Amino acid sequence: MPPLLRPELLYLSYVGIETDLIFNHGIDLPEFSLYPKVETEDGRALLRRYAKAQIAIATANGMGAILETPTWMANTDRAAALGYNAEALDRINAKAVTLLREDRTASEHHVLISGNIGPRDDAYAPSEQMDADTACAYHTRQINALRGVDMIGAFTLTYVAEAIGIARAAQAAETPVVLSFTVETDGRLPDGMALCDAMAACDDATDGSAAFYMINCAHPEHFAHVLDGGAWQQRLGGIVVNASRCSHAELDAATKLDAGDPKALGVQIAALSADHRNLRVFGGCCGTDARHLNAIATALRAEN
Template sequence: MAGSAELLLSGPLLADGAIETRLIYEFGLPTPDFAAFVHLFSDTGRATLASIYRGYLEIAAESGLPMQVGTPTWRAHPDGLARQGFCAPGDLACVNAAAFELLAGLRAELGLEGRVLIAGVIGPRRDGYDPAGAPDTAEAEAYHGAQARTLAALGVDLLYAPTFASAPELEGVARACAATALPYALAPVVDEAGRMPDGTALADAVARVDEGVTPPPRHFLLGCVHPARVDQVAGAGALPGHHRVAGVKANAADLPAEELNRLDRLAGDPPEAFARAMLGLRRHGLTIFGGCCGTTDAHIRALAHGMKAEGWATGEAPA
């Protein structure tokens, strides 16, 4: 699907919504360390994951919009697997394969090949919001390379590395992704001033990766942040030039990470308000829109309705 992937990545694109927060708060499935992959290995968990992903894919089928869906593998790297008791030599391949096969099967079932991209998700080695203890660039390249190679060999359409808090680790995971020859996208965490948790300005982080990694990412996204904060970043002139940031997977609630972590329920903007705020970001050149913490299929459906109403289903973003 290499040609299709490049074509779909070049235009407006819908992305899926939350997985982990829905597992925990909507379906009552404990998901320690946000390791959604653990649910692939129980009947209840696998059925729940299939239901969540099917809901997102049905929106792509109903709307006619292209969509990116990400594998539930944010913690399916060596340390993350070990923390959940997956320590056997073949567990990295087994877990990532189970995740890909779930999505590939649903995509085929709904006849969405050529219209839905499966993104192989790679998360940070430690904390997505705290750079303390993050690996340096060389260590990150070596560490994340194992999962990147595994996902690429399975047949994902692109690699996607979201919620990285450290610029050196971001560059390292970029090198690991680049070595697979697949298109890939990065989504560093930023605050309303456009700085990563380690203090690196977003524009500097993007320049560091673009200048230091060959090939560079297809684009960058912003993830796990409310659309109002993205608007602040853009309004402050903190987005890098040349439209290197192509989109956002946004939280439903405009809360800092520490408050989000204290919630015991799904919370945030209603779907229609969320969609309006998201689509307002197109004035900053963004064309990829999806959800993160607190979003549901209702939020993604509202986004799809808004994109169609504005003519985005044709593959051309309106001016």
């Protein structure tokens, strides 16, 4: 059982806010970056609405909630196009934590705050790969700026060395970390590595320092076949899924959102929960919105 989580609860996670804002609400997010919203009153109100809605859905279905800071793109390389320097990003990362801590204070249900960090490069196909030491040095500053969170949530990781570096940086900061890998339609990482091998390599290189691992940015049909019930799955604690069955290449080229079938998605996730009790965190990634979160939480409540 991942030590961060209460054993009697399942948890609702959401990392799909960007696609919801852009495609469903017509809100422009330059460079696909959400973190500038922390800087304005209207932006903070928007982020609070999402957090409160997520908590409400979780609470109504007897789940805990994991709130992710809007800082997935708030690292120096990916923020450079918007003119943010390292000092400005430190300020924004810290503000994002404060914002969610206020939302948690208002909630009576069990809520964890996750400091969300993304990869240095493209979340589907990085142009180059860092070694673990370089990745550790690179991500240390953002992890330190996110102090006060319950955990670091590193999402859309595409190769092992960056995940190892992030785990080492979080360990140095004495902050629990969850490592979440992007998988393709074959259930493997973008570089072809099997998920079980990636997790084992990370554990071997970090003495198993990650609290647990997750799968992100894929439809259940892309990875269900790799969940073979092996011992490695005891380290797999959650899944945040895409609404669409499309590949990442197809999603990148899409001009219209494919929202899939929220109810069917909820049923698929509930079935995975029934078959794989090690999974404790469930939620939405690209293309999902409140409809999908409701469907997932409702199906999980019925199944459990």
